[in-house]
Amino acid sequence: MTKQAIKTLKQTARRIVTNAMPGFVFLALLYTLLIFILPVSHEAMSAYRLSPIEYRIIFLAVSLPSLMVWFVAFMGSDRLRQYAASIGKTSEGSHFAALARGATLLAWSLPLPALIALLANFDLGSLASAKNPYFLPVWLVVVSVIIPYLYAWFVGLLAVIFSSIALQYLNGIRPSPGYLTLDYRLLLTLIFRILGGAGFVMLIIGAGRLKKIEEV
Amino acid sequence: MAASQPDSVYDQVVQVTHAYLGPTADRFIARQVEDHLHKSPSELSQADLLSLIDWIKAVVSLLTEDGDIIEEYTNELRKLAARTGGKHG
Numbered sequence: 001m002t003k004q005a006i007k008t009l010k011q012t013a014r015r016i017v018t019n020a021m022p023g024f025v026f027l028a029l030l031y032t033l034l035i036f037i038l039p040v041s042h043e044a045m046s047a048y049r050l051s052p053i054e055y056r057i058i059f060l061a062v063s064l065p066s067l068m069v070w071f072v073a074f075m076g077s078d079r080l081r082q083y084a085a086s087i088g089k090t091s092e093g094s095h096f097a098a099l100a101r102g103a104t105l106l107a108w109s110l111p112l113p114a115l116i117a118l119l120a121n122f123d124l125g126s127l128a129s130a131k132n133p134y135f136l137p138v139w140l141v142v143v144s145v146i147i148p149y150l151y152a153w154f155v156g157l158l159a160v161i162f163s164s165i166a167l168q169y170l171n172g173i174r175p176s177p178g179y180l181t182l183d184y185r186l187l188l189t190l191i192f193r194i195l196g197g198a199g200f201v202m203l204i205i206g207a208g209r210l211k212k213i214e215e216v
Numbered sequence: 217m218a219a220s221q222p223d224s225v226y227d228q229v230v231q232v233t234h235a236y237l238g239p240t241a242d243r244f245i246a247r248q249v250e251d252h253l254h255k256s257p258s259e260l261s262q263a264d265l266l267s268l269i270d271w272i273k274a275v276v277s278l279l280t281e282d283g284d285i286i287e288e289y290t291n292e293l294r295k296l297a298a299r300t301g302g303k304h305g
Contacts, residue, residue, distance in 0.1 A: 092239050209279070213240050216247075216275050 020078030020107070027111040028067050034118045035059050043177030048182060059180045065113065065190050069197035073107035076200035079207035080161075086214050101205060106160055110196070113171065117178040159199030163192040228261040229268070232292045236276075236285065248272055265297040 040055045050058065080103045086095035170188055233241035246257045246302065252271040253264055261269070273290045280286065 014236075036303050087243075089245065090239075149226060210240070213279060214246060 018133035020074040020081070020104075023108070024071055025072035028070065030032070031063070031067070031111060031115055032060065033114065035063070038118060044179045044181065045067070048180070055180060058182075062180070062186060062190075063114075064184075066110075066193050069193045070107070070111050072197045072204070073110050073200040076207070077103040079204050079211070083207045083211045083214075086211060092102070103200075106108050106164065107200070109164060110193075113167075118172075120178050159202065161199075163196030163199065166192040167196070212214040217257055224258070224260070225256045225262055226263065229260070229265070229293065232233045232296055233272075233289075235292075245272075248275060262297070263288050263291070269297065 036056050040052050044050075045052065045055050048055070048058075056139065077100065080096070081100040084100040087096060160177045167189060170192070172184065219242070219260060224284050226249070228246050231246055233254045237244055248271050249255060249260050249264075253260070253268060269290055272293065273286060275285050276289060
């Protein structure tokens, strides 16, 4: 019974990681749940003069663009994976499969730091710490992706990588505190997230066009 | 993808197509020959070229709206048809 349960759990986890939409739904729901169940930051509440429910609603509202970018990122990696699967038996199939795996890693690298920051804020003592929350290293984001020969993909990929590096730099110089901050950092974060989202949109378009060539 | 002799009509069509569709050229042309001409790629002859070019033009129009690229591509294929007409008679 226990072995069967563990096997089912592993299969479910594998499905969530490898299939884009279940992964996105899981992460988005988890993030939303954490916003509403974790303790709010009293400092941020008093700074902006918000009640706990107002704080949570505004936090969710400013997170919505990020959630939309996560959705686009997971869609992009999924389209890429579908195209790679359609040409799996060809000479370039393995390379596109590697590209799809890299794009999946990129997609997962977007929500994970946000979730970690939320959970890190749960321990109020960490606010006084000089240590940064753990983020995925830039080399993992950059090295995993093979630059494609289509210009749209290349530009899209550059946008995604640039935005990831920019966001990690932003979080490096001033770590994400895991609570609501309505300052220049939020604006910059949104700009770079949208840029990354635009990159994934170009990946979706590129993958769609390549897939169409294989179908007509 | 398809077993072909060097300099065969099929190989030459794929070579021209490669400049426009990249590594997918082989699969693309093979699919057009099989689906529209109902023969295997190795059986493609010079007599089939003009018909194939018409099909390719129609299909490529579904992939891109750039009329100049489509015209350039089909002109290259027509030049190939004119050249192979002299070689394969």
